């Protein structure tokens with residue numbers, strides 16, 4: 001598959017899954033965490049589609065588009081492996097994680113700590129949406145949407 005096709009699949013999977021959470025999955029009270037703010041596209045989508053939720057974004061540096069930049073109190077700068085520790089137990093209703101790199105060796109390292117962190121951030125019944133698989137005993141994988149290519153994007157319910 002070309003990198004262009006893979007990129008398009010990732011973008012459409014993000015939109016389809018975030019809209020699926022909005023429309024079809026009841027999520028508990030609580031904030032939304034955006035792990036990997038990047039350009040702010042999915043942050044902007046979260047803010048528009050979950051207008052009554054606080055959305056807190058994490059990244060090693062602020063580089064989002066002006067129109068998709070969180071207020072300072074809703075941006076956490078630093079390596080998420082460290083900066084996210086303070087948010088374990090924070091009771092998030094939804095965590096979206098988009099920090100895959102496309103390099104298997106780098107992603108393998110991320111997968112040694114990300115599942116535990118996401119499971120710890122979520123409240124019971126909360127949902128995780130992630131570009132990397134999150135294997136954790138407290139995260140139950142939800143059925144793949146027909147529009148999401150196999151292995152492209154994942155979503156889970158916190159048990």
Ligand code: SAM
Nearest residue numbers: 036037038039040041042059060079080098099
């Ligand atoms: N979803 C975003 C959007 O729609 O614009 C794009 C996210 S981009 C693919 C991934 C971002 O995560 C990058 O900005 C990168 O700096 C950040 N990132 C990746 N791994 C990280 C880590 N371990 N700690 C902090 N930031 C990280």
